[in-house]
Amino acid sequence: MPFFKQLPSILTLVGTLSLASLATPAAQAQNRGDDTFLEMHQAFRKNDRTRLTALLPQLQGHTLEPLAAYWELRMRLDTASEADILGFLTKYAGSYYEDRLRNDWLLQLGKRRDWPTVAAQHRSYRMKDDKEVSCYALAADAILSKMDVAAEAKRLWYAQRDADDGCTYLAEHLHSGRKINGLDLWRKARIAMDANKPRAAKDAVDIEAPRLSEQVTLIFNDPAKYLDKRILAITKSRKELAVLALIRLAATDPDKAARELDKRWGLMLTPEERHWTWAVIGKQAAQKLQDNASSYFAKVHKDSDLSDDLLMWKIRAALRMGQWGQVLSATEALSADSRNDPAWVYWRARALAATATSDVHKQEAQQLLRGIASVKGFYEQLALEELGQTITVPERPAPLTPQEKGQALANPGLQRALYAIQLGLRAEGNREWNYSTNLHTPGGMNDRELLAAADLACQRQVWDRCINTSDRTKAVIDFEQRFPMPLREIVLRRSQAIGMDPAYVYGLIRQESRFIMDARSHVGASGLMQVMPATAKWTAKKIGLTTFTPEQITDKETNVAIGTGYLKLVLDDFAGSMPMAAAAYNAGPSRPRNWRNGPVLEAAIWAENIPFQETRDYVKKVLSNTTNYAALITGKPQSLKARLGSVGPRAASAPEANADLP
Template sequence: MHHKSLVRGLSTLVTTLTLSVSLPLFADDRAMREALEAARSQQWSRIDQSAVDGHILAGYIEYHRLRHQLPHVEPNQVLDFMARHADSPLAEWMRGQAQSQYGQAGRYSDLLAVSDGPPAGGERQCYYYTALHDRDPATAVQGGRDLWLVGHSQSSACDPLFSRLRANGGITADDIWERKMLAWQSGESGLMSFLGRQLGSDWQGARDAVEVLSRDYAAITRVPTHIGPNGAGSGPLFAAAMHGFTRADTEAALEAWRKIAAHIPIESHHRQEIEHDLAFYSMVRNVTHNLAWVDDVLPRLASGSLLELRVRNALASRDWSGAIGWIEMMPEETRLDSRWQYWLARAKEIQGDSIAANQAYARAAQGRNFFGFAASDRLGQPYSLGLERASFNEEYRSEVAQWPVVQRTHALMRIGEQGLANSEWYSAIERANEEQARALADYAQRQGWYAKLVQTTITGRMWDALDWRFPEAYRESFMRWGESTGVDPYLLMGIARRESAYNTEALSPAGARGLMQLMPGTATLLARQLGISDPGPYGVLEPEMNIRLGSTYIRDMIDRYRGNRLAAAAAYNAGPGRVDRWLRDAPEEFDLFVESIPFRETRDYVQAVLAYRVIFESLANGGNTDGIAMLSAHETNVRYDASLLARN
């Protein structure tokens, strides 16, 4: 509940995962915990090496020891460590540490020796391309330019690379100007000033134009069309100025653009960027005078996201012919999505073309989502789950339990290193083949590691493994508090699955906590309402308490909206005050109400929660969707307007 607008080579893994390694399960977890704490703080004298030798986690101590010795170790030592720990995240962590330390020390040949292509992270990339400059200058120049052309400051690690590129022409005055304009767009005034000082007097007119436009965007129709030497600065300047103008006053920005567009010498990507912004903000802000221009430019922009927005606007005004036309203009992958096939069917149905409507409904109904289920309801057929199940014999399961990654994960959990345990687990999923990933998912399920299990299916892209994606986590609690509050327990499961993916310690940026993501203040009020003690910010993380309070809150929202779960789910996510306002201006039909929700997060949230509850109930029914309905007849047929409020 947010109340805001709201995851290499596989050969080593195959070997280490499919062989039972005769290592001791663990030596002394207490000694390992103390050794790891000491290693992190480089207190080597505190480590009882004999107590940790042979422990499944001994590599973590070795990692910290070798990391501390960098950069004063040879790259072959780093590579040896990585080879011995190739089935663990320790290998890539060590590579990253070596790249940083060798780069900082200027040991560029050593950096390249431990590298396997461009690293992640701007600082390491700067070191990498500096090291690569003499060996592969073309790749280094391109990588350096990509790092240069951003609207924010880069790490000082980039300074040597940028200096070399400026000296040999890899970064030109045109590039300095373009970065200055990107900094303007990002509001980075300090970087703008720094870059401006690096430009010669032949750019003074360009600097003057920025000064004028910074005070008054409308001056864009009066500044020179050719900016900088040979007009090279025109595109970046007009793109940056229109970026700000469009956000400040979309109607005036378009009026100015129509005056200058044909006369300014800018590249097509700058023109596309400007017109994409104008179209987007014109539609989002419903700038009436701009909409005819938007319709003219959309076919040329060929943007799937803009076409989606245009269809939503057509639906809001019940322009069914327009909706059909814009849907048919979408890229094929977007157009064939259940959502847009559903709306194509609805429009065709309203126009009286039942054959085309049923064909589109049938395509939509193949989807396992809100609009796919809604299409199935229109056709009067069971929902399509596409459920896949895997089974493993007990002998193989016993083997999986001895895989080193499983043993390390257990050991890290035993010593309280949940973050490291997750890293071990998910990195193994990323490297595993399909069978191995499924075996690990099966293991997580049998261990009751529900949060790990859900994330495993995401990392492993197991989209049809519904028993694992939607496990029976905390089922007894959901059933008990569902019965106590009168709330559909499968709705509670759907909310918890969407809110936290079963991470009992989930903490949102806004401060929402636990399985059902309760704000501490809301939890306090709910506890008072129930006549129980305030659980406090940590007590609310306890699953039973979290489910009890979350069930009470969604019950209150359901009561507020006369039993309507669509509106209640929206209120759980965005707050009841917003939903009250939306209902006062909402279209009457349930599907149009969902599509009209202005916050994308809440729009997606409502669809997910209602679809998830179908999946949970179907799994409880053995995977059979017969007799299961996503919405009640009342929820489907009621008018979605202010009359839905229990208190007007």
């Protein structure tokens, strides 16, 4: 239908949704059907099948009827007829909940080993983001069509850190048909043991050596005891169990594991087994920031024997010790997907430049940097600066047209998502929003459509969807969408009053809460700046909020005052180091105090060596955000490297660490 014929209905919808957006979630619940819908939500959480079935007819025609119908059918999916399921899929065709229910049904079909129906239904499954469902689909292909799925099966299975029926069944089936071998199974067991997942390790061993699989639990509980045992017959399986024991021992004492490998087991293991074990010992030593980590990795003589995870830790250990040749060789051994990650592209380019023996190597380094250089992220910004450029605000895209805005507003999935969020069901709303904007789903969005959807979320002040949607554009960047500044007056006033860079405050808030005012973490941190209750109470006293009470932490002004006050105290304790202060804000101050010990490092290398993945990513994102916010706020070119600086031990002349800082 031509757009001008749709315009009256779209304008009516604009008016309706604009009025709805002014209502609070509590007021929205008074609208027709909302009370019933929220009652269904409670019934779903309580697994009350009877109540769900009784209430569903009252929601016919409600905006969120597909979600309510999904709850009702999902609760009885194990007993529902195929006609009921197919009826739901037809009625809500094209919606997120059609795909969500098909995902749940595919899991049940796989557990029942109904391969013809798995194959038929998987063809219509659009999200394809459930690894267990993917394993069931591969099993159907292997069983029904005799397809060779071994390579993809191993990729999926290795990525599943915990045990699941789908990928375990697939591995067992492929092993019985000699499509994957014993080494493939033992590698899965090694990965699982290193990830602290004994059940997954046991399941893998059970396929290859069922009589020995019970040993996995004993090894997990006491690896040293297993290694001390006198084993009369050193079979292939017994040696692999020793590798698992060395991996488990390395988690707590990498040096002891190294001694065991040197003293007894090294001569018994194959080169591949030794290489993997030395790499795990090196990884564990690197995560403890031991200077000998790179010496353990040096005992690996064939990088192709290692997984990407182990190679990444080899790179980090080499960076910490300035061993650019090791960085270069390890990045060469990464899989194609990992090698294209901006982090490893950047460090490979740096390694090439540092070890260059000809202009060809220098030119290759420059080419790698040019391939990732942009303002989009931490390593992309560093690449820009390596090329002699600065971080500036990119040119804004052409303004959205009324038609583009109207189409976003009329999108049923976005409507339902916003309605759910307004009713307080943020998780449900976020999932439907993400589905509706994903290119792999019906109506998936190009860059202009993503900008329009992000604009809709910004207008409704649903800042997390605004940012996350705008972040996904490829060819264009709208900085004002990606880096919004809600509560600008409060943030700037509070920051300036205590001598804080407001760009740093905004960079941290964007990472902490995405500007969700009522955000609450699983550990109890609250509000825009995600402040823990005890920290809030302590900081309130330090900054003179004598009348502070715990319920005030979700007040915008109070949360920003306490969050910026605490951040300033942390920043001062780390002598103005933004990377260390960000790490302290995320992981507590005691950890970065320990992480700073050792050689003086450029802060990008220090950040890449942070042992915790969450904190490692957090520091990089906060500093990248900060640099972009500074470009927006000041209108001037910025440097990420200047904000990073270097990190090393606390200077002897520096004041003692603030022991009271929580």
